[in-house]
Amino acid sequence: MxxxxxxxxxxxxxxxxxxxxxxxxxxxxxxxxxxxxxxxxxxxxxxxxxxxxxxxxxxxxxxxxxxxxxxxxxxxxxxxxxxxxxxxxxxxxxxxxxxxxxxxxxxxxxxxxxxxxxxxxxxxxxxxxxxxxxxxxxxxxxxxxxxxxxxxxxxxxxxxxxxxxxxxxxxxxxLRALPEATIRELLDHVLGAEGRDAEAGAVALLAEAADGSMRDALSLLDQALAHAGSEGLAEASVADMMGLTGQHGLVHCLEAIADGDGQKLQSELRELAELAVDHGALLDDLATLLQAAAFQQAFAQDDADSARGRDAALIAKCLSSEDLHVFYDMAVHARRDLSWAPSARIGFEMAVLRMWCFRRDTAASDSAPPAGSASTPSTAAGGQGSTAGASLNDEAVARSAAFDAAADVSVDANTDKPSSTGARASTPTEAARAWHARVEAAAIDGYARELARNCVVETEDEGTLQLAMARSMDHLLTEERRLKLREAFGKAVQIRCVDAVADWTPVEMLRSAREQAVEDAATAIEQSPVFRLLADRLGASLQREDIQLLH
The missing domain is CATH 3.40.50.300 (P-loop containing nucleotide triphosphate hydrolases)
Incomplete structure (x- = not known):
């Protein structure tokens, strides 16, 4: 038969x-x-x-x-x-x-x-x-x-x-999709009727992969029994049959990120590449693992029979809630943008590297010493790490020091504009207003206009226009855009990057104008008869942060 x-x-x-x-x-x-x-x-x-x-x-x-x-x-x-x-x-x-x-x-x-x-x-x-x-x-x-x-x-x-x-x-x-617990019960019954032994983790993997379908679960069990031969079903054997060996690598990668171990992370990424896994599916598994870990932290679930549950419990102990939520967003966005990456492997590895850099920067900021205290970069980083990890922390500390030096110019907390107690006036000078009008009237567009909007005039003569720009905006500066400014203003344009500009930039004036427009709109709404009636009778209040300009 x-x-x-x-x-x-x-x-x-x-x-x-x-x-x-x-x-x-x-x-x-x-x-x-x-x-x-x-x-x-x-x-x-x-x-x-x-x-x-x-x-x-x-x-x-x-x-x-x-x-x-x-x-x-x-x-x-x-x-x-x-x-x-x-x-x-x-x-x-x-x-x-x-x-x-x-x-x-x-x-x-x-x-x-x-x-x-x-x-x-x-x-x-x-x-x-x-x-x-x-x-x-x-x-x-x-x-x-x-x-x-x-x-x-x-x-x-x-x-x-x-x-x-x-x-x-x-x-x-x-008819509803079947829960994993129900599928596991049937698989255990079938294995008992067939006289076959199986590890609980192997059955959990099959039930999880069935994704709510009892027929899929039994078909996978058929395949697993054929793969195991006369032996019992082992979790490692089922994972190998289903191509899930890369999931253990994900756990090791997250552990390396949590421990700040750069060498271990590089080694795990190399092993995943050698396994020739589907990196797109691996990103899906990574997001699923992070979601399960977040649930473990939030609700203390007990899912010891599930391989995903055990891995999630391990990750939940290694990473903070904030890290889990940020890492999940990184994995989901990387999966969405995978088609734009040069290859699936590069897209996956860049997602993991983003997690690594975020975690290292967070650890460095959390363990940074108070101002004036002596500390080495490795101490500020909060972990032993590898040589590569230490160099990343050195760069992060250097960037932080540069930012602190640039922060000597005081900023008003409500308007994001320099206050009158800082190194420059609280309102734009006539020279700044003239440069703003000049930029808006110039025949430039796109990133070249954004470059000009983030600059202030230092000196100008008949043949040269000397501009200054904050060092934090130097990513806008390219030779092609500088040449476009030269064509627009009819003279050579030189741009110097400084820690802080000495006057208001056009982009700051535009932002200030929009904020003032929102404030004026809020005031007009609050003074309108309809709003006053709502406020008097119903106690209505206006959420100013929800007001948006239509132009």
């Missing part, structure tokens, strides 16, 4: 064996026991959750020789024939291969004839959303008023594609 797949061998034969669909089973059982089953049923849900199985159980319940009930005997000739797929009054139609209206008409021509073997003739139309529009139109009248001896059971994974005229004629029952 040829081998029968586990998904077929362990298909439920009665309603009591159906797992994970209690509401659907209850509705069908009550209708059958009262002999009030709707003539047209629509079963919806993702793949492998029991749509076809329920349809066959319904056929047995309607045609069992003991009578119509929710508990068919399973031993009579009708029940046996349905289980073996040879019951002539159960017509299973694959709509994906019979989409034409002629096929539907040929099927409906036989509806009027009485059943041959059973009490009812059952039409099971699988993937019904694949029918053409004309086929649906041909089906409508019969679906609404079928003969008394006919029942229609429609099954689909995509009910949104069905016409509303079909949905209104059917009793729709939605």
């Amino acid at each position: 040829s081998y029968i797949a586990l998904a077929r061998r362990y298909r439920p034969r009665r309603f009591s064996e159906v797992l994970g669909q209690p509401s659907v089973v209850r509705a069908l059982s009550n209708a059958l026991d009262a002999d009030q089953l709707h003539p047209a049923l629509l079963l919806t849900g993702t793949r492998g959750v029991g749509k076809t199985t329920l349809a066959r159980i319904i056929a047995k319940a309607l045609n069992c020789e003991t009578g119509v009930s929710s508990t068919p005997c399973g031993t009579c000739s009708a029940c046996t024939a349905i289980d073996e797929g040879r019951f002539v009054d159960l017509l299973e139609i694959d709509a994906a291969s019979r989409t034409k209206v002629d096929d539907t008409r040929a099927m409906l021509d036989n509806v009027q004839y009485a059943p041959v073997q059973g009490r009812y003739k059952i039409y099971l139309i699988d993937e019904v959303h694949m029918l053409s529009g004309h086929s649906f139109n041909a089906l409508l009248k019969t679906l609404e008023e079928p003969p008394e001896h006919v029942k229609f059971v429609l099954a689909t994974t995509d009910p949104q594609k069905l016409p509303i005229t079909v949905l209104s004629r059917c009793l729709q029952l939605h």
Whole structure:
């Protein structure tokens, strides 16, 4: 005898064996026991959750020789024939291969004839959303008023594609994706019935990979048993079969980031590259792992049987809540931008490097010594790290020192403008206003205009225009943009980068003008009669930070 797949061998034969669909089973059982089953049923849900199985159980319940009930005997000739797929009054139609209206008409021509073997003739139309529009139109009248001896059971994974005229004629029952715990229970039962041993972690991996589909879980179990041969199912063997070996590398990468161990991180990235893993899928796994770790921290979940749960618990202890949330965003954005990366490997490794740099900078800022105290760069970094990690911290400390030196110019906290107590006036000088007007009137656009807006005039003569720009904005400075400014102003343009400019830049004046416009708009709203009435009667208040200009 040829081998029968586990998904077929362990298909439920009665309603009591159906797992994970209690509401659907209850509705069908009550209708059958009262002999009030709707003539047209629509079963919806993702793949492998029991749509076809329920349809066959319904056929047995309607045609069992003991009578119509929710508990068919399973031993009579009708029940046996349905289980073996040879019951002539159960017509299973694959709509994906019979989409034409002629096929539907040929099927409906036989509806009027009485059943041959059973009490009812059952039409099971699988993937019904694949029918053409004309086929649906041909089906409508019969679906609404079928003969008394006919029942229609429609099954689909995509009910949104069905016409509303079909949905209104059917009793729709939605089958849910199965939870991992339910899938694990069935896999344990099947393994016991097959006399095979398995580690709890291996079963958890199979249940997780099934993604809510019982058929997928049993198909994966079939593959795992073939992969293991005569041996028991080991977690490492199942992970290798499913290509999940890279997930352990993800855990090691996150541990290296948490420990500040640059050498370990480089070694793990090299090993992942040598494994030739799918780096796009690896980014998905990374985001999933970080989400599970965040849940572990927030709710202290206990999922010791799950490989993902154990890994998540380990990561939750290594990283702070803030790091987990930021790393998750980095992984999701890297997955979104993966198509723009030179290769999937580069996109994945850059995401991990962003996490590394963020974590190292955070550690350096958290452990930075108070002002005036003596400290080495390695102490400020907060960890032993590698030589490469130490050099990154040295650069971070140097950048921080440069920023502190530039911060000698005091800034007003409310307007982001220099205050009158700083090194420059609290309002723009006439020279700054003249430069602003000159930039806005110039025939330049794009980044060249942004470059000019972030500069102030130092000196100017007949042939040369000397500008100054804050060092923090030097990424705008390119030779091409400087030449565009030269063409616009008709003289050589020289730009010097300084720690802090001595006057207001055009971009600061534009920002100040927009802030003043928002303030004026808020004042106008608060003084309007309608708002005053709302404030007096309802206690309304205006959230100024929510006001946005439309131009």
